[in-house]
Structure formats: C-alpha cells, structure tokens
Amino acid sequence: MYIVSVLIEHPVHALDTNFDYLSHNKVIPGVRVLIPFNRQRVIGYVEHVEETFLSKEELEEDAGFKYQYISEVIDDEPLLNNELIELAKTMSKLTMSPRIACYQAMLPSSLKPATNQAAGIKTQLVVNIIKDGTPKTIKQKECLLYLKEHQDILLKDVPYSRSLLDNLKKQGFVEITEKEIYRQVKFREYAEKKIVLTEDQRRVIQGIIATHNQTSLIHGVTGSGKTEVYLALAAHYLLKRQSVIVLVPEIALTPIMVEIFKQRFGEQVAVLHSRLSQGEKYDEYRRIKRREVHIVVGARSAVFAPLENIGLIILDEEHDASYKQENKPRYLTSQIARIRAKTHKANVVLGSATPSLESYSRSEIGAYQLFELPKRINQKPLPKVEIVDMLEENRNRNFSLFSIALQKQLQKTIDDGNQAILLLNKRGYASFLQCHSCGEVIKCPHCDVTLTYHKDENKLKCHYCEYTTAPIHHCPNCGQDKMKLIGYGTQKIEEEISTTFKNAKIIRYDVDTTKQKNSHLKLLDQFQRHEANILLGTQMIAKGLDFEDVTFVGVLNADLSLNIPDFRASERTFQLLSQVAGRSGRGAKEGSVIIQTYNPDHYAITCAAHHDYKKFYQLEMNYRKTATYPPYCHMVSILIQAKNEQVAIETARNVKNYLDEHLKNVIILGPANSMIYKMNDLYRLRILLKFKQDKEVYVALNALNDYYNKKQKGKVTLICDFNPYSQI
Ligand code: ADP
C-alpha cells in the first residue's frame, strides 16, 4: 500500500496543503491523478509517495481520519523532472505563492494540473508494405513498386487513389497506420547574410565563454550586433553538447528571434510563446522533453523549458518589463534563470542597449561581468535625434498632433521612397467620451478608469477588464446629446495620417491588429515588402525590428510613459525612446528621429536623444538613492483587495499596524489607494515596503498571507508582489 500526497488547485484551498490518498499500486511523484474531493472528482499533482505496511484501518486509526483511494493515474511519466520540482519549491517561497501555482507556471496549458483536456497528439496516416507478391491489376502493381521505393510514406503523399490503397490493404499487401507527427510552427524565412564577426563581437564571445557559472551583461547600442553574439554563443554550447535557452520579451520580439534561430539551427530549435496554439505548444514541449531539440527560444515562461544539461541562458532586452510575471507566481525571470544556471553550472547572459539600473549597478560592483559593444556594425552612426517642444508648437498655433518638423520629415521620407516608424503608446481611437455640456466622463462600471473608444468595432472598451459597450449619444448625467471623443490613440492617428500626408500607406501594429494567429508575421512581412511606408504602433514596435529602409522614426507623445506614477517612469521612457530611435538608419542610409514632448528638458528625453546611457544611469541612480528606490533597496508591494470597500480599508489598516509592530528596519509606506482604486469590482489599497534584508519581511508577510488568504476565505485577498514592476 502507498500513501500518495497530492496537491490540488482549489479556490478554497488555494494555499499549499497536501492531501493524502491511498493507492494499491505504486505511483511516481510528478504525475497527475484523479481523486475524489468533496464529492467531486478533481485533478491533483502527486508530490510524494511513501510505501506503508499498515492496513487502511491501522492508518486511519493513526491519522484520526478516513482515507480515500486515488481514482485514476493520468500520466505515464512525471510531468516535471527533479530539478524543476525543486525550482518550483524555491519559487513558491520567493514569490509567496502556492506550489501548485508554480507547477502550473512551468507547464504548457494543456498539461496543467488543473486541466485534463489533452491537447491531443496529432497523427497522420502512413503506408507500408507488409507482404510481397502480385496484386490483381497493373495499376496496383505499379503502386506497390512505388511504395517499395517510398517506405513509411504519408498517405496524403502517395500519388495513387485512396480506394486503390484500400484495395491493396484488403489483399494484405500494405498496412495503413497512424503515425505521431508534430505541428509545424510558422515562421518567416529569409536569405541569410554571410557574416564575419567583428573584433568587438569576438571579444565579447571569448570573454563569456571563458567564464563559468557567471552572469554577464552585454551593454551594446542598438544595431551593435548582439544577436550575432547570441548565435555564436549558442553554437559554442551546442558543440559542447549542452543546451541553450534564449529568452525574448513577449510577443513583439519572439517571432523575430525565432526566425533568426530557426534559420541558423533549424530542427534543433523549439519555440515557446503565447502566440502558439495549445497543440503547437504541446508538441514543442514534447520535443524538448524527449531531448530532440537543444535550443529553446521563447518568452518569459520558456525559462522553465525542461532541457537537460543547460550551458547557457540568454535574456535579450533584459530590461524589459515583460520579464516580470504579473500574476501568481509573480516571478522575475532573471532570478529564475540564475537559480537554474546555478544548478546546471551554466552561464547567464543579459543583453540590452539600455540595461536596467539593477543589472548595470550589479556589473559596476562586479557581481556581473560587463561587456560593452559601443559601436554600431560598420561604424554606422546612431541616428540624429531632434526634440520638438509641443508647447512651442501650440504657441505657434499648431494644434495638430504632428509638429511642423515631423510633418516635413515624414513627407520627405515618403517622397524619397523610404520607410518610417511612428510610435504612439496608446491604442484605440479616442481616450474617452466626455459630455461637452456637463463634463461627465464615461467610465467602466467595474473599474475606476475611463472607457476607450475603438472605432473599427464602434465600441467603448475597458482596457482592464473585459467590459465593452456601445457608444452612447446622450449624457447619462444631464441627458443632452453633446458627447464628444477626447484624446487620441493609434486608430485615430492612422486616420489622420492618411488625410495629412500624400501617398502614405500605413500599417497599424498594436494589440488590436495582431490578435489573430500569425497576423503579426503578416504585417511585418507586408512592411518588409514595402506594401506600406509607415509602420504605426504602440511600444510593440519599439524593439528588435530591423528594417533596412527605415530612415525616420517619429515619437508622437513621449510624455505618455513619463507621466505614469511609478518610480521606473523615467527609466521606462529612456528605454522606450532609445529602443525606438534605434530602429532608424540601420541600413546603408542615414536615419533621423523626432521626439515630440511637453517636457523637452527632462533628462530621460535629453539623454535618449544624445544616446547617452551613462549619463542617464548616473542621474537616475542619484534619484533612486535620494528617494530610496531599487537598486538601493528591495521592494515589495502589498495589494489588499475586497468587494466591500470598508473591508478593504479596515484590512489595510490592520495589516499596516501588524507590520509596524513586527518590522524594525523597514520603510513602510501606505496604505494608499491603488492607482486604479476599483478594478473588476474590487476595491484596492496598497502598502509598500522598502528594505535591505528580506528575512523579517518574509516572516511577517507569510504570517499575514496565512491569516488573510486562508482564514478569511475570499472576503479579502492580500497579494504580495516582490520586485513590483507595476502598481496600477
Ligand atoms: P542589436 O541586436 O545589437 O540591435 P543586431 O544583432 O540586430 O543588433 O545587428 C544589427 C544588424 O547588423 C543586423 O542586420 C545584423 O545582421 C548585422 N550584423 C551583425 N553582426 C554583423 C557582422 N559581424 N557583420 C555584418 N553584419 C552584421
């Protein structure tokens, strides 16, 4: 008899509780099982198994409760290996989230412990000869000859009719069987350039190869050839029969890096990102687990790829906020990468043109090795950047969204047959709908935010929950029909460009136009083929794109990211502007950039315009030091949310009192209303902790977490977010 300890995903038992079941047969840890639970059958994840020689009755007498038996074992093999099981436990402690949530984060959705809808192994029919001899007709004889030369051929590829094959099968000459196949992940193919690595690139590659069990930071300006460095490093570790994980920010960059790695390494590469279908993900996952591939390219969650013998983990654009997972488990990808690297004695490489302050400061104190790629390939100059003061434009009576300078440059770019990229970090058509008579603004009924107007669907949408509604014509407050659209998003700009500029052909690239499968590839392809001369988009277009004929980049409103109340607002703005500016002039032609802003003297903007990372770094570090923000301290953001506003407020006050009592060397800020006070019908307050040593913080927060999330059963939730990247 075996005692099987099972974790389940259950809203009421959301915390880490194991439930013990019995089994007559041996069960391997790491598989999923069906178990009876509260008169339902639920799926559980087997954590450990212990053999016992006691009977059920004896066990029950010892335990003081009745045992039940496992109903069914779902998997033949464990879903996760020992390394990943240990990692899940560590991650669970670091992020204070249930272990089951950590296992879930590591598996493709079709294999998650809570689901049992297998993505399905895809099969195709194959034909094989099983007996020699002479069939009835000449045609059949011909076919048999053909099949002799084409063993194991797919049925659909046989140039004879299905009925003829069925006939041969009936006579016992051939068999038609199902064969497992993998779904093919789509990517754009292109002709590869012959490349000789530069002196700089070789210095970096050699430097990294010489290190062991180290984290290195490559600070390389845009277009300095970082991707070639990654490729060369990957080739090196492959030769050593080690495997490589290449991580890129979600969505925007994954397809591009996938293309590049697939082109270079072909079948050795598996891809994992959110754009794949469930079936594709499942197949890619199985290819990795079966050790058929040795390189995995993907977004954040690919850091959990079940590769063996990892030699290198690369995080491209390491500063990107998408490396932080924003729901449980709220992990930081670089932290997970370093833990895995330690287990495998592997190297970690972080690459960026604008490294995060955390990473750059670590390289300054020697915790990371720093490698610089200060020049663009072929010594191409970085593009000239002009800052346009929009206040000045307004004073000169230009109230359009385009400054005179930008209008001239954009038209010239079009006229010269070149291409332009325009950045507006706001999607939708208008920002909101407002009554011109009484000033009433239309808000989401579930969230404390205005609804955004989307013209193509003629809908008002909430960008925080799923709420959509038809635009209204009469003000719900005063009843007059004076509703007006205020502000602008990418949709409206698209419209304005077509009326303002001659011969403008625009591709809009944002969350709304890239929803459909492979639509992002299609759009980039169209732009590559010059079917459009303007690529207009949100921050999704800022990174990684490498189009030779883009000679102009325009930033329509640099202040959008600057005005976000977050301590990283300046850093984000600097990064975004540097990244998007880097898209200009990457080919033979020189590029230029215009940044439109109401804050022309802000250091985030001026430093980006001068391509001066070091200066920005120094100024920003000064600010972080003075105001005590990372990297000068650690942070955790505690979100308290409840349906009942009073419960939320009271809980926040109690939490604050508890923390005041139990923490000594910690700065405690709040509670304050969260940036979006109401979201999805929940009232939200935040408490912020800043600290140097995390031990006492974990002790106190674990106690609070246990108390509120276990005992209060859903009335109020407490979410602890370590290294917070967003505080909306
Ligand atoms: P980064 O990632 O640093 O922005 P990329 O790796 O995209 O830069 O390189 C910019 C361009 O330079 C790409 O088109 C790339 O193919 C090309 N490139 C990179 N290394 C070399 C090299 N050694 N010789 C010639 N071209 C190169």
Ligand code: ZN
């Ligand atoms: Zn909403």
